Amino acid sequence: MTARPPAVILCEPQLGENIGTAARAMANFGLVDLRIVNPRDGWPSEKARAAASRADHVIDKVQVFDSVEAAIADLQFVFATTARSREVPKPVRGPDESARKSVEFGEKGHATGYLFGRERWGLNNEEVALADEIVTLPVDPDFASLNIAQAVLVCAYEWRKTATSGALPFILSEDEHPPAKKDDLLRFFEHLEGALDEATFFRPPERRPHMVRTLRNIFQKAELTEQEVRALRGVVASLEKRQTRVRKERSTDGGEE
Amino acid sequence: MTARPPAVILCEPQLGENIGTAARAMANFGLVDLRIVNPRDGWPSEKARAAASRADHVIDKVQVFDSVEAAIADLQFVFATTARSREVPKPVRGPDESARKSVEFGEKGHATGYLFGRERWGLNNEEVALADEIVTLPVDPDFASLNIAQAVLVCAYEWRKTATSGALPFILSEDEHPPAKKDDLLRFFEHLEGALDEATFFRPPERRPHMVRTLRNIFQKAELTEQEVRALRGVVASLEKRQTRVRKERSTDGGEE
Known part of the structure; x- marks a missing residue:
């Protein structure tokens, strides 16, 4: 796996627990660069660290910013995740398509990032306008209620799956269990x-x-x-x-x- | 979407909160059949309902069993999710491959299910042996620490993505924003x-x-x-x-x- 992993930017998260669960989700799939814009309860957060469940290497390197513009300044391609349709005429991708683009950029060493909105009402239109493309999850329109850590999990999962061509941590060992002749x-x-x-x-x-x-x-x-x-x-x-x-x-x- | 959605079977979950978060994850991706084997803190669980965040239609229909055998009795194909290699010589799939199989079965009206283990130590080998195939997630081997609700989320996401061919809840409306001639x-x-x-x-x-x-x-x-x-x-x-x-x-x- 040689692609540069994307950054995850959480915009004004309220709960430290959500930040921690997002960090844990990231760590499982090899993402390490977590950025927070104006966390309501400040930073550092003991609740975040507890919820991160040993993803200390992510929590220790969190960067805090006072604007989305500052948080994405060094990135070269940004996805805004949103759960509802927007007036902005921007391409709308699933997490699998955005992962392909992020990996393609990352393999050239370019910096990409996923922007996630507030627990209650997501990102505003000005924030979405800062991004190159929109990412949304293929949820059931009759019950669309993912929290930010769940959305981070799915995006991180798709990213790693794409970056590693779906490599699993273990497979059926054919050395130990050769098929019968x-x-x-x-x-x-x-x-x-x-x-x-x-x-x-x-x-x-x-x-x-x-x-x-x-x-x-x-x-x-x-x-x-x-x-x-x-x-x-x-x-x-x-x-x-x-x-x-x-x-x-x-x-x-x-x-x- | 016409494929019959898979059941989710949680084996001896300890925390009501994890059951609820799993139910919420399921509801987002159109899964409704949640079965619990010997929940430590009993059932019903107010903590589960609170964590389900309005996925009441899933919580209300939960079935409780006293053995995995009973919980899977009516199913025709069962995946056991495990985070580590097993001695059992069974095919090991990613959540995307298992979703293809589940959808293929579900389109014929056959009943499939995903079996998830305990928070602390997953499934034992006898329980894994009850399943047809093993599912594992493509996590970073250096930090593999998904909780059961996160594992349910990824499997449910892959299932819905496959069943709906990746249909997103909204896309860029080309009627409202036609490309320029x-x-x-x-x-x-x-x-x-x-x-x-x-x-x-x-x-x-x-x-x-x-x-x-x-x-x-x-x-x-x-x-x-x-x-x-x-x-x-x-x-x-x-x-x-x-x-x-x-x-x-x-x-x-x-x-x-």
């Missing part, structure tokens, strides 16, 4: 089908090809690993033994041998 | 360049073609609307008048006329 799978199928022949499972016998296909499809779909095929062969072997034992016991009981 | 733009360019000729801006004259191209490119990039072109012509006209007035005043002062 077809030969192993076929030998398991034959083992199972042989055991079922012994148990006279396939009745009437002309249904056998159809039943075999059904069973093989079930296990094909499961994308079995080597270990899983070994486990299944153990299962079949164990049931075979039990069956043989039962049959032997029955024969003994019945005194036919 | 090229003819309007060209007449504006000629107006501006004529005014600048008058003001002998193009010096030396052989630089004129280059300067004209530079200016035209600036305004082309702005993707001007009809109204914006009219506003710019007003600006040029106003400066022209001022210039004419200044020139007249100067001539009068100098007594040359």
Whole structure:
């Protein structure tokens, strides 16, 4: 990941807790540059630090400004996040589109930022006019009620997803769990089908090809690993033994041998 | 949007506030089916309702279960969200991939669900084993600390984005702000360049073609609307008048006329 992460600018936030939760959201997705314009309850804020849940590296570097203009002065492309339509004729993007633009700029070393409004009424039109583009979230119009930390979270998530091409912190380790070779799978199928022949499972016998296909499809779909095929062969072997034992016991009981 | 939204199952959540914030996150993205397994502080919860911030339609329909098995009994495909690697050989998806699968199932009317673990230590391996696939978020491995409501938010966001093909609640209205026709733009360019000729801006004259191209490119990039072109012509006209007035005043002062 080499793209320069965007700044997050919170405009006149009221609650320290929201600032902290925003910082925590940022840290999860690799954003570190948090700027606050006129926080109502001042700065530093113990409530913010507590809500940031160990994102101290973000909280420690917070910059406070007395105007949005000052807060964005060094940035080269700014997104204004808003929850409702504006009179301003500016492109309106989703968080995924804005992330693509921010990453594209960030890969050239350019500075971008996301501007978030007040808890109660967002950004005013003059503040939106300072931005290059508008970002809004694809919420349900019948229930649109994200708080600023939630909006920061989604924008930060989309940014990191784009910057890292969706890299996940862990994946299914194919080294530890290699997919089974077809030969192993076929030998398991034959083992199972042989055991079922012994148990006279396939009745009437002309249904056998159809039943075999059904069973093989079930296990094909499961994308079995080597270990899983070994486990299944153990299962079949164990049931075979039990069956043989039962049959032997029955024969003994019945005194036919 | 016709896909059936997934259920959200919270396994043994401790804090009512987290349940409420999860409900709020769900409501924003059109999810309504919230299920809780053994909430520590019981149910109903006033803290949950307060944190849900008017997502009462979700809170009112919460179902409480005493086991994960019971909570997922009617579902047909279940994702387990986990923040760390597991021994279970199950596919690991990002929230975007799982959303595609959930929407695909939901469009056929099938019931899917996302299982979220406890605040402190998530899901245990037996619970993960109940799911079809694992979902994890593309967080920074050096700071992975999302709470359950944040994880619910991102999964719900991805689900709605996929189900609605990224439809935003509003866009730049092209009816109200139609892009300018090229003819309007060209007449504006000629107006501006004529005014600048008058003001002998193009010096030396052989630089004129280059300067004209530079200016035209600036305004082309702005993707001007009809109204914006009219506003710019007003600006040029106003400066022209001022210039004419200044020139007249100067001539009068100098007594040359």
